[in-house]
Amino acid sequence: MSQIELINIKKNYMGTEVVKGIDVTINEGEFAVIVGPSGCGKSTLLRMIAGLEDISSGELKIGGKLMNNVSPDQREIAMVFQSYALYPHMTVAENIGFALALKKTDKAEINRRVLEAAKMLELEHLLERKPAALSGGQRQRVAIGRAIVKRPKVILFDEPLSNLDAKLRVQMRTELMRLHREFGSTIVYVTHDQVEAMTMAQKIIVLNNGHVAQMGKPMDLYRDPENTFVAQFIGVPKMNLLRGNLQADVFTLQSGQKLQLDCGYSDGVNLQLGVRPEHLKLELLAQGSGSENNSEHSWTVDVVERLGVESFIHLCNAARDVLVLRLEGDCDLQVDSKVAVRFDCSHCYLFNDAGVRLLPNSAAMHLAG
Amino acid sequence: MVTLVRPANEETIMTHYSSQRRAYLTLVLISLFCLMPFFWVVLAAFDPKASQFLQIPDGITVNHFWNLLANESGVRWVLNSVGIVGTATFLTLILAGFGGYALSRTQAWWKRPLLYAIILVRIVPPPALIVPVYKVMLFLNDWINGVINSLTSDVAQQMLLSRMFSFVDGYLGLILIQTAMQLPLAIWIMKTFFDAIPKDYEEAAALDGASQWQTVRHVLIPLALPGFAAAGLFAFINAWGDFLMPLMFTSSPELQTLPLGMFRAFLRVDAIDYGFLTALAVIYTLPAVIAFAFARKFLTQTFSGGVKG
Ligand SMILES: Nc1ncnc2c1ncn2[C@@H]1O[C@H](COP(=O)(O)OP(=O)(O)OP(=O)(O)O)[C@@H](O)[C@H]1O
Ligand SMILES: [Mg+2]
Numbered sequence: 001m002s003q004i005e006l007i008n009i010k011k012n013y014m015g016t017e018v019v020k021g022i023d024v025t026i027n028e029g030e031f032a033v034i035v036g037p038s039g040c041g042k043s044t045l046l047r048m049i050a051g052l053e054d055i056s057s058g059e060l061k062i063g064g065k066l067m068n069n070v071s072p073d074q075r076e077i078a079m080v081f082q083s084y085a086l087y088p089h090m091t092v093a094e095n096i097g098f099a100l101a102l103k104k105t106d107k108a109e110i111n112r113r114v115l116e117a118a119k120m121l122e123l124e125h126l127l128e129r130k131p132a133a134l135s136g137g138q139r140q141r142v143a144i145g146r147a148i149v150k151r152p153k154v155i156l157f158d159e160p161l162s163n164l165d166a167k168l169r170v171q172m173r174t175e176l177m178r179l180h181r182e183f184g185s186t187i188v189y190v191t192h193d194q195v196e197a198m199t200m201a202q203k204i205i206v207l208n209n210g211h212v213a214q215m216g217k218p219m220d221l222y223r224d225p226e227n228t229f230v231a232q233f234i235g236v237p238k239m240n241l242l243r244g245n246l247q248a249d250v251f252t253l254q255s256g257q258k259l260q261l262d263c264g265y266s267d268g269v270n271l272q273l274g275v276r277p278e279h280l281k282l283e284l285l286a287q288g289s290g291s292e293n294n295s296e297h298s299w300t301v302d303v304v305e306r307l308g309v310e311s312f313i314h315l316c317n318a319a320r321d322v323l324v325l326r327l328e329g330d331c332d333l334q335v336d337s338k339v340a341v342r343f344d345c346s347h348c349y350l351f352n353d354a355g356v357r358l359l360p361n362s363a364a365m366h367l368a369g
Numbered sequence: 370m371v372t373l374v375r376p377a378n379e380e381t382i383m384t385h386y387s388s389q390r391r392a393y394l395t396l397v398l399i400s401l402f403c404l405m406p407f408f409w410v411v412l413a414a415f416d417p418k419a420s421q422f423l424q425i426p427d428g429i430t431v432n433h434f435w436n437l438l439a440n441e442s443g444v445r446w447v448l449n450s451v452g453i454v455g456t457a458t459f460l461t462l463i464l465a466g467f468g469g470y471a472l473s474r475t476q477a478w479w480k481r482p483l484l485y486a487i488i489l490v491r492i493v494p495p496p497a498l499i500v501p502v503y504k505v506m507l508f509l510n511d512w513i514n515g516v517i518n519s520l521t522s523d524v525a526q527q528m529l530l531s532r533m534f535s536f537v538d539g540y541l542g543l544i545l546i547q548t549a550m551q552l553p554l555a556i557w558i559m560k561t562f563f564d565a566i567p568k569d570y571e572e573a574a575a576l577d578g579a580s581q582w583q584t585v586r587h588v589l590i591p592l593a594l595p596g597f598a599a600a601g602l603f604a605f606i607n608a609w610g611d612f613l614m615p616l617m618f619t620s621s622p623e624l625q626t627l628p629l630g631m632f633r634a635f636l637r638v639d640a641i642d643y644g645f646l647t648a649l650a651v652i653y654t655l656p657a658v659i660a661f662a663f664a665r666k667f668l669t670q671t672f673s674g675g676v677k678g
């Protein structure tokens with residue numbers, strides 16, 4: 001059993017609360033990703049699971065056993081550090097085999113398992129080198145090798161890919177997922193990169209300022225964000241938010257543009273309408289139709305980002321609302337030209353002033369019932 | 370423009386060379402002058418008719434060494450020095466290892482005051498410490514001799530134990546004093562060294578399943594080896610050269626260390642035996658050189674590349 005349970009976990013550093021009460025269960029064999037902006041407490045949380053930081057209050061259970069006061073060397077957890085922390089005086093082989101050597105495993109067995117791990121990570125030709133003579137990516141792989149060689153039930157990763165170039169990062173991502181499939185260990189993986197979270201996780205835990213903003217399956221977070229923080233954190237480019245008021249299912253932007261929402265929300269003022277760039281459609285305004293320039297429906301093209309496969313159009317309107325819109329392939333829009341935007345109402349989200357998601361009455365009633 | 374830069378003509382090259390030659394000649398003369406005493410010591414040590422003048426010996430003899438080691442108490446002095454200084458260095462390294470590590474890792478408010486207090490001990494000139502230290506040692510000495518006398522009534526055994534464990538005129542006292550004298554600098558060196566070893570290594574070892582002792586043994590000591598070499602070398606050489614403390618804290622001839630033996634040999638009323646003295650000086654110099662050669666291997670060892678950034 002290697003389920004990890006965090007029950008109201010808190011961490012204080014000399015009076016300042018950094019982790020503010022976290023309740024999470026990570027199931028056995030699950031690939032969980034903790035994601036959040038820099039400084040939100042990800043590393044602190046992970047280090048508490050590892051036993052490298054005291055838990056100020058709350059309970060940590062691994063496999064059903066209370067772990068708060070168990071020292072890290074007794075927890076049978078492996079960890080890949082944000083700084084790889086390879087022992088500089090040992091060769092790659094000694095680094096990988098260190099955990100086994102400590103357990104007095106016999107030499108032949110150590111060699112066999114080190115070689116096995118090295119093969120998997122394509123490190124065989126580097127076994128006799130010292131860490132100083134390795135590239136960043138190679139060090140990274142040694143650090144992973146050191147973690148997997150003892151077949152731990154739980155592996156913790158602290159931003160392991162943040163120092164690699166984009167190409168290697170993609171490669172290591174698939175590599176890690178493959179390792180997870182093969183070993184079936186419970187993995188807790190910390191990152192600030194939502195792409196890593198979306199692609200690798202079975203469960204994402206979004207952390208904001210020491211709180212869990214939301215957790216769930218990647219696509220659930222994408223489809224059903226509970227607040228503006230998660231809505232904007234998951235998905236690139238981030239979700240657009242527009243302020244306005246709602247009355248009788250009509251959302252009025254600050255510019256005066258009116259959008260018909262059909263799902264029966266309660267009326268309210270100062271709300272935020274969220275819509276993802278991929279759910280917006282562009283409509284060219286008919287040239288010279290006269291009303292185009294001061295129409296509340298017109299948006300001005302600010303920036304066009306062309307990536308080949310897709311293009312992102314940054315727009316703004318008279319009330320200084322900004323929108324990002326995604327187009328398939330290339331486009332021939334000119335900066336400063338005027339366009340209209342069609343909102344796909346079935347993909348719009350409504351949040352209150354504080355950023356909490358509002359549900360249509362039907363759904364709310366459904367939940368309440 | 371036609372080029373104005375011309376190769377320097379013959380004359381300027383000549384003056385350039387001769388001025389350089391003069392500079393080198395001066396340097397050579399100065400270094401010869403400085404090296405002269407060493408030449409003299411080495412030559413005289415092997416010279417059958419050694420005198421106070423630098424002279425090319427007629428022949429080579431090891432009689433001075435033989436005389437020193439066989440007829441005089443030379444062996445005893447060497448063993449005393451090696452034993453006391455070696456043990457003191459060893460103790461210094463162990464204590465400085467613990468102390469340096471603790472001072473490097475702690476975040477407590479007293480860290481800085483304590484560090485400066487420690488180095489202050491080093492700044493006070495040793496002679497200024499003699500009286501208070503002697504007082505303390507005398508007090509401890511009475512106590513330990515009381516203990517020894519109560520342990521055994523056999524006088525020979527009492528003598529032996531007292532020789533070993535007395536704080537004044539005993540090995541223990543000398544070793545402790547030397548350790549205490551060398552400790553401040555060693556702690557500072559080790560503290561600085563541990564500062565440069567990121568905590569990540571220890572954390573990685575803990576997660577690899579290493580107990581605290583295993584972390585020390587397999588990770589911290591190997592990484593801190595250059596620091597230990599530096600601290601140990603300084604401690605050994607300083608303690609080896611110390612004259613004052615053995616002078617103050619020993620009176621029995623059996624406890625004499627090399628520098629004391631040398632000093633007393635020099636002060637003898639009969640004619641000074643230069644061959645004897647220089648042989649003693651050579652023997653006195655050797656261990657320091659050996660210690661340096663030994664430490665050099667570790668001093669130059671550096672570790673990097675374990676953590677990124
Ligand atoms: N030893 C400490 N003493 C005081 N505050 C600390 C300490 N360690 C971390 N913090 C604070 O705790 C907060 C969370 O730090 P943490 O390292 O967990 O962030 P993180 O989410 O891992 O960020 P990053 O993505 O930059 O690694 C930060 O605001 C940091 O300043
Ligand atoms: Mg971090």
